[in-house]
Amino acid sequence: MIEPIASVLLVAGAALALLAAIGLQRFEDVFARMHAATKPATLGLILVLSGAGLMLPIPGAVAKLVLVILLQFITAPIAAHLVGRAAFRTGKELSPETFVDEGAEYINTHPRLIEE
Amino acid sequence: MIQIAALIALGLLAVAALLCLIRMIRGPGIANRIVALDTLLLMVVSGLALQAAITGEDTYLDVMVVAALLAFTGTSMVANFIERRRP
Numbered sequence: 001m002i003e004p005i006a007s008v009l010l011v012a013g014a015a016l017a018l019l020a021a022i023g024l025q026r027f028e029d030v031f032a033r034m035h036a037a038t039k040p041a042t043l044g045l046i047l048v049l050s051g052a053g054l055m056l057p058i059p060g061a062v063a064k065l066v067l068v069i070l071l072q073f074i075t076a077p078i079a080a081h082l083v084g085r086a087a088f089r090t091g092k093e094l095s096p097e098t099f100v101d102e103g104a105e106y107i108n109t110h111p112r113l114i115e116e
Numbered sequence: 117m118i119q120i121a122a123l124i125a126l127g128l129l130a131v132a133a134l135l136c137l138i139r140m141i142r143g144p145g146i147a148n149r150i151v152a153l154d155t156l157l158l159m160v161v162s163g164l165a166l167q168a169a170i171t172g173e174d175t176y177l178d179v180m181v182v183a184a185l186l187a188f189t190g191t192s193m194v195a196n197f198i199e200r201r202r203p
Contacts, residue, residue: 007121014125021135037155048162052169064177075188082195087147
């Protein structure tokens with residue numbers, strides 16, 4: 001019974017990773033691409049790791065898989081935030097089709113950009 | 117059954133990694149590339165998990181932990197690098 005469940009989890013996770021990659025191709029600018037890349041890829045990773053955890057008979061294996069999932073959960077938002085902030089501060093990554101830019105004042109008044 | 121499922125999943129992951137690679141080559145700009153690289157490393161970790169599930173070996177799991185950590189370190193370092201350049 002475990003094997004079909006694991007198979008479904010593995011294929012579903014890989015399909016989500018493919019969705020993330022398609023989003024990476026189709027979206028307009030860095031921020032939209034980041035949105036596509038981080039969330040489905042993380043969920044896909046969790047599904048694949050759960051499937052692998054079901055298939056591995058070794059006792060310590062599940063602990064390491066949970067460690068990878070936890071690492072991903074903690075670090076993915078931080079990394080996405082860092083890249084998003086850095087890309088926004090360069091000021092030229094926004095798609096020309098953007099029509100609400102709430103950070104526009106902030107980027108001009110930020111001390112780090114003024115001192116340069 | 118698990119072998120067939122793992123093969124299908126590996127194929128899907130390969131297409132996904134190829135798309136990420138195309139985005140990494142085409143850019144434009146360093147931010148796009150680092151996002152693509154981060155996603156690519158996620159797919160590498162998924163592929164290692166698949167390999168571990170097929171073979172039943174647990175050596176791959178340590179490699180997965182290291183790859184996940186390296187993805188985060190690399191991404192945050194490059195983000196720092198982008199931010200310190202002149203706008």
